[in-house]
Amino acid sequence: MLENPISTLYPINEIFQTIQGEGVFTGVPAIFIRLQGCPVGCPWCDTQHTWEQRESDQVEATEVVEKQQPSSNWASMTADEMVKLIEAKGYTAKHVVITGGEPAMFNLIPLGQALEQKGYQLQIETSGTFAIQVTPSTWVTVSPKLDMPGGYLVRPDCMKRANEIKYPVAMQKHIEQFDKLLKACPPRAEAIIALQPISQRPRATELAIKVCIERNWRLSAQLHKYLKIE
Template sequence: MIPITTVKYPVNEFFQTIQGEGLYTGTPALFLRLQGCPVGCPWCDTKHTWEKSDNARVSAEAMLAKTAPSEAWAEMSAVEILNVIEAQGFTAKHIVITGGEPAMYDLMPLGQELEQHGYQLQIETSGTFPLHVTENTWVTVSPKLDMPGGYLVRPDCMQRADEVKYPVAMEKHIDALDLLLKNCPPRQDTIIALQPISQRPRATELAMQVCIERNWRLSVQMHKYLNIE
């Protein structure tokens, strides 16, 4: 077994805020954003996390001191991440691992270490990479279909999902989700949530209508309405 202290993760951001999406909306949370993603979603609002360049590698101190989004990332172990939590005085116990595409990395050592110290983990993933997470990690799959990167949503990710959070703007997006749910069915207890793209009124109306018809949930990206990260 590889010692936890030797496993390093490329961290682009680490900050405390309020979770603005999905079931945990409103929950104080630490967001651990990892660098690297080949999926290529056109509407992505974190495109600065796509490329993991050695030239952009900085110290943890420099990464934490960033005041604007950038490609700069720091290599950190689970123990170093815990040290940052203590040093920064963070109080949230819910840790959201996002990206980029965090499932590119083996998150088991990170999850095991953080859970031992009383933290609850959530991963937000496109569902296009195998999941290496602890049993207690809350898995949010936001399926990315027909993206430029050419990656397919994995049936095993859909089966592991605690919630499927899907961005919608038009009827064709609902049709695509229906096809995915048919071909890659999640568990019966998996939460299905629709998330209007960019708060567009027509998208919001469509999402609300479908959620009411099907008894699904609406995810409204509360952090964007509050103008927080």
């Protein structure tokens, strides 16, 4: 049964069209819907402006579409309103990425249903620290965040639901931590595993390439940062 997309409100930091720069869908035109709010606290996070959801930062929906500068401003929107806005903008991409912040803090089923009814393919990017509420056909990218300041643990059910596990690395200890996670919370056999160098540091990139070749994993190089696009 279709859930009511009108009654579910989402805090939207930003909506824009670009090229997906990470993971399996690298190079695919995509519409990004960035949600506001995340308590995980990753030190290297490049969207720290999405962490706090302050009432004083709430704005009209028109102010979060194709922002010129990152900000903590957010708008409250329903799934139906987002679909209408995307259609009004005339975006050509059919791949929609729900990111954040931490999108799994919210029930994404109504949003997924509303988008899929219009022919969009849905992907979410999550830290794996909150229960994932999405439609069955949603592509789930879990980017596990271990030992972060927020103190949240990666959930076994999130690892099992993941279609893709994209792990950020900078040094050997991160590989060791990831190995422990894979043993404690094994993913499904067909899940794609990728390593993503943190901040394009040469040492991190060299390590990620080396381990990906050794284990037949994939490399996620954050193409959008090399191209200097959002």
